[in-house]
Structures are given as structure tokens and as C-alpha cells.
Amino acid sequence: MDIKILVIEDEEAINSVISMSLRATGYQVTSCFDGDAASASLAKRHDYSLAVVDIMLPGKDGFALLPELRSYGIPVIFLTARGDLADKVRGLTQGAEDYMTKPFEMLELLVRIDKILNRNSTYDADICIRDVVIHTQRRTVTKNGKEIHLKPMEFDCLVMLARNKNKALTRSQLLGALWGMEFEGETRTVDAHIGRIRRKLGFEDVIRTIPRVGYRLEAEE
């Protein structure tokens, strides 16, 4: 398993009910009680598979958090008080995956979470490319069965490319996903990492350069 879920909800009672239920179901849960804390926490760690976010929050509210969450590719389920149709519409159109009105049944939330996770599934599976296998859980890479040592950042970069097989990724997309979107660094940094990955894995022609755009990892499905 090892699926991480971020719960952002200021009402302690509700937060704890949600967190406990999720833990009981086997997820790894991180709780935040206001928007600023959530924001800070996200800057450090953004490998969540999902976030459950109350819209009304002290500090940054749910809508304010949405851009950050999106930039890390974390799907969001919004929570709000009953009948707030305007919020509902706004949340869904701005990119939330789903929406629930309080009070709600825990079971329904679990089902909806399950649904979203399955939609973006294939997460913790190993990924094969040619003679290379990426063990996403163990965070190791083997080529012809022999382990190749990748540095943490190189590994993350490779996984990002591998999860988006045959899709062109821009340097900013890679930077945003790996370093956080508030990171302001040279995009050439990406090039350097790609270069090292290529050399270590013999991926000179697997990771294709897309001039003026970024990179693409090629592999048959």
C-alpha cells in the first residue's frame, strides 16, 4: 500500500473522524488544521496521492490551496457546508476532482476516495522500460537485473518521465513536479539531471530531447 492522503480541515472533530477512518482503512494520513500550515507542509512534501480539503479554512482557504495542489498533481476532494452551490460549482470547474457537502457519510467519502485513487492508479507498480525496471516502492533501479545507483533527484526525475511515457514534458513541468512550483532555479538544472540519467542507464535514445520544449521518455506500452 503506502498511499499518503492529506487532510486539511479546521474542525478538530471532523478532522479526527476522517483521519481515523482513513488510517483504519490503511492509508497513511497527514492532518493540517489551517491553510497556511498545509501550504508549508506541502512545500516540504508533496507526494500525496490525494487531498481532502475543507473550503472554509483559517489562513489560506481551500480555493487558495488549489493551485498548489494542482501543481503537484494531487487530486482534491472538497468539503463544504450544505447548499453552497456557488462554491460547489467553482470548486469543480477550477479543478477539484470531487465534492462533498457536510454532513456526509464516512462510507461515501471512502468510496469516492477509492474511486479517484483507482482512476489515477498504476501508482506503486514497478515500471519497465527495455531492460530497465524501476521499483518505485523500493526506490531502486535495475538494468538487466543489476542494480544501478541513482541519486534521489535523478530517481524522482526518472519516475516522473516514466509515469508520463510518450508524453512531452516541459522543463517547467519537471521543475514544478520535482522541486515545487515556487522553486526558482535555472531550467538548465533539468538538463544536467537528464544527462546523468541517460548515461547511467544507457538511455541516450530512450529519453528524447524535444528542442525548445523539454524531454520525452519513449517506450512501447
Add this chain to the structure above:
Amino acid sequence: MDIKILVIEDEEAINSVISMSLRATGYQVTSCFDGDAASASLAKRHDYSLAVVDIMLPGKDGFALLPELRSYGIPVIFLTARGDLADKVRGLTQGAEDYMTKPFEMLELLVRIDKILNRNSTYDADICIRDVVIHTQRRTVTKNGKEIHLKPMEFDCLVMLARNKNKALTRSQLLGALWGMEFEGETRTVDAHIGRIRRKLGFEDVIRTIPRVGYRLEAEE
């Protein structure tokens, strides 16, 4: 446009509200008032982009219809009476895309429909013109299955034309879209690029010159 939606709901008032709203929004709607009729109708025609289905129906109920709908790859939004949690869970786990409890706000239904349609959408789908396929996500172009290398600017230019099939684009429009509004350069630059694209793809007669105006990419829909 031309998106077809199937509405299966036995209460005439509700059925007609939904159908009218959807039509007003620009969808093409087919209404059914019981499960058996829906089933029969589906046998003939199953190119719907979505189905809105009440669970409680005369004849086949919503759950019974689900396998058929799924087999045609039609996503489903279920409708049911308030508080029927068991149904809700069952519907979502068995493969409905979403779920709404009556009474609901029409606007919310519209938003959720929109969301589902966009999820399975075609914005970054491949574009076909004759024997040429533009893989917009991969940023590659193939002709008869063989990859043709286009330079970045050529690719962007081609996509711009292809996304505006059968529309005349002026040189300034192309310049503005590809180089940014503030770019001040010779419009002849466009000609050069078009020329290269034509030659590489054999598009001499697909990309038409509109004298004194610009270019148009011709293709049947």
C-alpha cells in the same frame, strides 16, 4: 460540438427539466422513460458520450443497465432519492462515474457532466489529416506510421493550422499565436515555415494559400 447524452428517468417532470437544460446547453439529448426502452434504444445506437440514469426505474433498473452502458464505454451519472447510502456505494463501486441525490441543482449536474466529458476529452487527442497523424502530447508527427521529424516551430505551426481546420488564418494571426503578439518580424517568415511543412508532409494541396491573406488547412471533419 455534437455531443449526445442519454437521459433515463421515469418521472416525466424531472426528465423534461434535465433534457431541456441539456439541450439549452447545446447537447443532443435522447430521453427514455423506462429501463427496457433504454435497453432497446441502446441496442440500436450507442454513441453517447454520457448517460444520466435514475436508479429506480420501471423495467430494468439502473443497476441492471450499468453493464450494458459500461460495455459501450458510456460513462454514467446515477440519480437517486436522498440518503440512500447503500445504493450510492453500490453505484460508485460498480462503475458509475458520479452520483447525485434528488432533489439536486441543475447547475451542479451540468458542472459534473462537463467535468466527466472533459475527463474523457479530446483536447490533447491526436489529430488526423489524410495519412498524417499529429500526436499533440508526444509532439511527434507520423505519415503512414512513419515518423517525420518536424522542428519545434514547424510543429507548433502545424498544430495551429490543424486546430483551425478549414479556417483561413492570416499571417499575423499565425505570427501572433506562435511568436507572441509583440513579435515584430517579417510576415514572410511564415511562408518559409509553411513551405517546409508542406514539403515534409506532402501537404502541397492540403495547406491552401489564400492570396493576400494567409493559409488554410483543408480536411474533412
Add this chain to the structure above:
DNA sequence: AGTTTTCGTTACAATTCGGTTACACCGCAG
């Protein structure tokens, strides 16, 4: 504290890109 690892940046060579230009056409009006 010392050592090792990691990682962002920089510099430079090699390559690629693309705006421009020059010239050949083509159709048309005078």
C-alpha cells in the same frame, strides 16, 4: 568536526534552429 554524498550552477563546445534574404515563378492587368 571530518568525510562523503548530493545537487544547483556555470562554462564551453557542438549542434540545431529559424529569421532573413535573394531569386525564381506565377497570374494578372495594362
Add this chain to the structure above:
DNA sequence: CTGCGGTGTAACCGAATTGTAACGAAAACT
């Protein structure tokens, strides 16, 4: 027939982009 505006096209060269190795700061580890 000739001139002219507009277009097709190949070639050129400066500019932008990329691969790569090296460096040094920061972090992690001992």
C-alpha cells in the same frame, strides 16, 4: 509582351539551445 505584386524555395549565418564536465556549496552521514 511586359511590369508588378505576391508567393515558393533554397541557402546562409547569427543566435539560441543542448550535452557535458567540472566546481563548490550545502546537506547528510559518521
